Amino acid sequence: DQISVKHIIEKADIGRSTFYFYYDSKYELAEEIENELIDGFLDIMHQLRKAGRTLYYEQIMENHNDFFVEYFKFVKAHSQAFKAFLSPQYSTGFSTRFTKSITKTRLQTIQIWRQDTGNPSLRSKEAQYYREEVLSSLYVTLFASWLNQDMDLSEEEMAGILAAIWNSLTSI
Secondary structure, eight states, X not given: OOOOHHHHHHHHTOOHHHHHHHOSSHHHHHHXXXXXXXXXXXXXXXXXXXXXXXXXXXXXXXXXXXXXXXXXXXXXXXXXXXXXXXXXXXXXXXHHHHHHHHHHHHHHHHHHHHHHHTOOOSSOHHHHHHHHHHHHHHHHHHHHHHHHTTXXXXXXHHHHHHHHHHHHHTTO
């Protein structure tokens, strides 16, 4: 809210008319950036889905996951935007949308993996949704915390923390 279109066009070194040719407002620009961040993150999740359930669970049990490292590399590569959008002062609901997108993708992946193995869900869909939403919100909170600590731990160390959190929730 504190950034003006004037500030944006000066920083981007473009004219006001160029900005308004592409965007109706600074909020539309912010929404596009938010969507690109979420889509980029979900692309990594889709790569995980393609890698398969067996590899995923094997790596989780070893308290390490190459895909979790990729999550943190992506967040780090876009740290400035993530830090701003995950800030408590940013009130457009990015954190909630990001969490819900992760939840939806995780639930779709679980459903696909269960169909592939012929393994029906042992939990009700409602219970599964709550579990996955809590886990997804932990992902987002962990990303925000890491950014607020100036990414003081490596992506690999953070991936280990996320894997440990994930592993602790598997019994729920």
